[in-house]
Amino acid sequence: MGLGRLAFPARGQPAALRGTRICDVIEEALGSHRSGEGKFNVSGPDLNVAPRQAVSLTLAVNELATNALKYGALSSSEGGVDISWSTLANEISTFRFLWQERGGPRLVMPTRQGFGSRVIKEFMANDFGGTVRLVYEPDGVICELKSPLANLPA
Numbered sequence: 001m002g003l004g005r006l007a008f009p010a011r012g013q014p015a016a017l018r019g020t021r022i023c024d025v026i027e028e029a030l031g032s033h034r035s036g037e038g039k040f041n042v043s044g045p046d047l048n049v050a051p052r053q054a055v056s057l058t059l060a061v062n063e064l065a066t067n068a069l070k071y072g073a074l075s076s077s078e079g080g081v082d083i084s085w086s087t088l089a090n091e092i093s094t095f096r097f098l099w100q101e102r103g104g105p106r107l108v109m110p111t112r113q114g115f116g117s118r119v120i121k122e123f124m125a126n127d128f129g130g131t132v133r134l135v136y137e138p139d140g141v142i143c144e145l146k147s148p149l150a151n152l153p154a
Contacts, residue, residue: 019048019153022057022085022097029061039074044085047095048153056123057097063116064099064143073104073140081140093149095128101140109136128152 026042034040049057065074065081073079081101088094110117120143121132130147 019050020054022047022049025049025054025057026061026083029058030065033062033065033069033074039080041080041082042084044083045087047085047087050127050153053127053152056119056127060120060124060143061099063119064141067116068101068104068141071105072107073101076104079104079140087149095130095145095147095149095152097143097145099141099143101142104140106138107136107140 022044023042023046030040030042061083068074068079068081073081079101080103081099083099085095085097088096117134121134124130124145125132128145128147129151130145133142133144133146135142135144
């Protein structure tokens with residue numbers, strides 16, 4: 001996995017130019033996991049993330065995809081993953097990222113938290129200044145990040 005196509009502008013550039021499009025981050029992170037079978041549905045508005053957020057999102061999506069391939073929805077011919085992000089207008093405008101597996105083998109809650117789970121929960125929560133919820137549903141893993149929209153670059 002590389003970050004070859006992701007462009008991280010130099011420090012001297014204006015803040016608005018220091019972001020990377022979320023869709024580019026997701027596509028790059030999924031690159032080695034795509035089998036050409038339409039296993040991923042990816043959707044969301046054109047939003048940017050800061051360089052540090054792009055790195056943590058890349059690591060999280062790569063970890064989620066690797067686990068889905070080994071144990072979850074991507075290990076089944078019928079399985080797939082829906083990846084979406086959106087903004088919610090509530091008391092505080094919120095950014096929401098959602099990974100949701102479907103059609104995989106029946107999952108059970110892991111007995112211990114590994115390094116990958118900590119990467120997903122802690123890195124994303126810290127870098128986005130939000131909260132991460134990781135749920136092991138029988139149908140597949142759900143990972144949800146919520147963060148104040150103001151924490152994303154313009």
